[in-house]
Amino acid sequence: MTNANTEQVSPQTLRRVIVAAGIGNFVEWFDFAVYGFLATTIAQQFFPSGDASAALLKTFAVFAVAFAFRPLGGIFFGMLGDRIGRKRTLAMTILLMAGATTLIGLLPTYAAIGVMAPILLSLIRCAQGFSAGGEYAGACAYLMEHAPSDKRAWYGSFIPVSTFSAFAAAAVVAYALEASLSAEAMGSWGWRLPFLIAAPLGLVGLYLRWKLDETPAFQAVAQEHAVAHSPLKDTLRNHGAAICCLGAFVSLTALSFYMFTTYFATYLQVAGGLSRATALLVSLIALLFAAAICPLAGLYSDRVGRRMTVMTACALLIVVVYPSFLMASSGSFAASVVGVMLLAIGAVLCGVVTAALLSETFPTRTRYTASAITYNMAYTLFGGTAPLVATWLISTTGSNLSPAFYLIAIALLALAGGLALPETSRISLHDVAAQEKAEGVGASA
Numbered sequence: 001m002t003n004a005n006t007e008q009v010s011p012q013t014l015r016r017v018i019v020a021a022g023i024g025n026f027v028e029w030f031d032f033a034v035y036g037f038l039a040t041t042i043a044q045q046f047f048p049s050g051d052a053s054a055a056l057l058k059t060f061a062v063f064a065v066a067f068a069f070r071p072l073g074g075i076f077f078g079m080l081g082d083r084i085g086r087k088r089t090l091a092m093t094i095l096l097m098a099g100a101t102t103l104i105g106l107l108p109t110y111a112a113i114g115v116m117a118p119i120l121l122s123l124i125r126c127a128q129g130f131s132a133g134g135e136y137a138g139a140c141a142y143l144m145e146h147a148p149s150d151k152r153a154w155y156g157s158f159i160p161v162s163t164f165s166a167f168a169a170a171a172v173v174a175y176a177l178e179a180s181l182s183a184e185a186m187g188s189w190g191w192r193l194p195f196l197i198a199a200p201l202g203l204v205g206l207y208l209r210w211k212l213d214e215t216p217a218f219q220a221v222a223q224e225h226a227v228a229h230s231p232l233k234d235t236l237r238n239h240g241a242a243i244c245c246l247g248a249f250v251s252l253t254a255l256s257f258y259m260f261t262t263y264f265a266t267y268l269q270v271a272g273g274l275s276r277a278t279a280l281l282v283s284l285i286a287l288l289f290a291a292a293i294c295p296l297a298g299l300y301s302d303r304v305g306r307r308m309t310v311m312t313a314c315a316l317l318i319v320v321v322y323p324s325f326l327m328a329s330s331g332s333f334a335a336s337v338v339g340v341m342l343l344a345i346g347a348v349l350c351g352v353v354t355a356a357l358l359s360e361t362f363p364t365r366t367r368y369t370a371s372a373i374t375y376n377m378a379y380t381l382f383g384g385t386a387p388l389v390a391t392w393l394i395s396t397t398g399s400n401l402s403p404a405f406y407l408i409a410i411a412l413l414a415l416a417g418g419l420a421l422p423e424t425s426r427i428s429l430h431d432v433a434a435q436e437k438a439e440g441v442g443a444s445a
Contacts, residue, residue: 009146030201077135095206155298246361255407257351283340
């Protein structure tokens, strides 16, 4: 099968692929975001005690458990995706993810079943983290393997669009519920509604994914009988250096993403003195802005290449992070919006080029496994810990601006890792023979 044949995908098919890939990613991040936004309410329902802070800490501990299971899910679903294909594996991830999220909305509370309530909540969060580990890298691979080589970053940018849109939707839903319901109604049934939304979204996503064909790139590998028998072994043997270099860059993607989507809402209140409602509004504006500029970042990356995009993203974050934190701590609504938007631009550039690099850095036969390991390890180490590290730095140094210097340090690490990667913006994802040769496996696989 020639490259010309495999890379010709109709615009109608590409639109369906974007929706099918994006909806699972939306469900994943919507759940993570809404859990964080409703943490205080969830704490009251599942960890009742006389100490509200202790209950909240337990709630966030359960939130962190999901991150611990992401690398395991990435390895499992990554190997599965490289063995049986992207389509069937992504159908599994969205089914497990949507099912687990829906179960949270149906869970009995501590008042109903006692200690079993937080135990069940923890188990379900483990299942969510496990499924999420196979979602993002798989969705990127599925979309990239359909997209034309000269527009991969633009098409891939719609995966980050679904991520930022999910956070924005979660913020709107959480705010609307808290504004329209009494505290009693919110505690009784209102908190369940956002989680139950996952059921219809998951069914729609499952239907869309099941109706689409397997990707041209994976079909080419299957037709050449070059499917990896041991994708994890092949990945560790042949791509350790690439995983380290790309992982160094993805660490900045993870850190900048969580800094502005999750931590900044707290920072605006603690350092800037804004009310919770105002901080949420600032975050919502920044999230909608981020979603809107993702395609522009994709166009930029396709035009100038991945290495230049990496340099731009790192340099931009290094330059803007200090004034961004400074404006966010000013207490001014307008200055806070500008400050968070500055950080958002760098985070968007990182996210969009990461979506492309996850697929372009690794060959088809081990793409799912290698990209899932790289992405989930970086997000677990630098994304899930971002709010904790930022809070610790402020308490240790006494400076509200200390998280900015942490991000600058990671940006320098990311720049070194990103520039160690080759330029991949025009490579083919369908050249089976070349990929086999690059991996050194050939027909022996």
